[in-house]
Amino acid sequence: MKQLTILFVCGAGLGSSFACQMSAEDVLETLGVKARLDHSDISSAVSMQPDIIMTGQNFQSQFEKFAIDEAKTSLIYLKNIVSKAEIEEKIVPVLIQKGILND
């Protein structure tokens, strides 16, 4: 079983993606899920092929233009990228689908 990788993305890959990563870290800890987390800018994100990409809603249209294989990489868009409630609500179904969490 390869470890789950989650990539957090924003324009420069510096501030807000990092803030999102720190919030998600807390969420994953309460869920008891171990994962490798990293953050990057949108230009680099395309080539990284993580299991999950989390980013702000404002990047949705751009990600739809990229050729990202959704079977391999699930995309999650957030309105408030540091809201633990929103992160949890959106990540749990994906984790269940990937067989990492049980219903």
Add this chain to the structure above:
Amino acid sequence: MIVVDFIIKNILTQASITIALIAMLGLILQRKSLGQVLSGSLKTLLGFQVLSAGSSIIVGSLIYFGKIFTQGFKMQGIIPSIESINGQAMNELGLGREIALTFLAIFVFNILIARFTRWKYIFLTGQAILWMATMTTIFGYFAGLRGLVLVLVSGFIGAVFAVAMPAIAQPLVRKITGSDDIALGHFCTIGYLFEALIAKLFGEKGENKKSTEDLHLPTQFEFLQDTYLSLMVVMVPLYLITAFFAGATFSTRLAGETNYLMFAFLQSIQFVVGVYVLLAGVRLLLGEIVPAFRGIAMRLVPDAKPALDCPVLFPYAPNAVIVGFITTTLGSILAMFVLPKFGLAMILPGMLTNFFAGGTAGIFGNAVGGRRGAIIGGVAHGFFITLLPALLVTIFNQMGFVNATATDVDTVVAALLYAWIIGPILKAV
């Protein structure tokens, strides 16, 4: 004595080592394992060196650009860049260690202020703190402060800004996000409030307020959110046009064997390479320090609000971000031509700031005065954030920084505070 001497001469004068030791301290305080402490400290060390490398690339490209610009337009054009100021302060003034320690002092004072006052903001945007530390340290140094006093005073002033800026922006941030659990931690806040004020005066009011978010912007604009792509789109024509105006003879002398326009093109890409490398360095550098700081701060100040980088607000009003970027750029181009008429320096638009600060200011303008507020406020914001760095140029020139100035207005205000108020007081005493 030899050992102590070695430590002082070879270890504590290296800024990268100082900052790695700060990260190490943070990791030890969090009771991490030995392996994590070592790898975290090494990553921080690497990040700092990568940051310096990126800064040299930027400076190299800007030196070339400065030459062709002066030749082409017969005036001094300055690209504001805190990165190059940071590089010069570290390399030429040898202030690297003081800047690193001030960076730590800002963190510590920030926690103390949040712990003992009503303002419960913890400023988590690491790179902004680094730039603030750069400015307060340089200006403290030129006001005659040295050693520990310099670090403490610069750190305290930086920390006051780190708490005050999120606090004054909070009423509007509440309005934008509809909640009170996050704050804005970005040192361009005075500009945001300026835009909000203009939007209030000239924007749409009450019932007539139309949000930018009901507009259908052409999707072609969306690529602008990709930082490095939008930088290239601006820098390439800027360099090419300038090289063209400088003329083939002059530009070829700088380009050597390569065709002079091709050389200008490659140099413009080189500028973006510098920014990319620098930010990759910042990412490595902050990867360990910020979570450590956050962990410690949240334990000491349980009811603290995290003040976060400005793009956190972008998903709330993505159209306002694009409108803000474009209008701020227009305003800064306007100021570029107008300010020299008043005897001030010619400041070229700093595209990174125009995007991040302009985009965020657009959200503020839209929240207060709708579409018209975002547009009129945006142009005024662009003018404002060009005017302040222009005021700083003369002061920087007196200090021996050749044609340099910084962008983020809060750090500029901190610098002006030193230059106009604190410095004269210190000199009088």
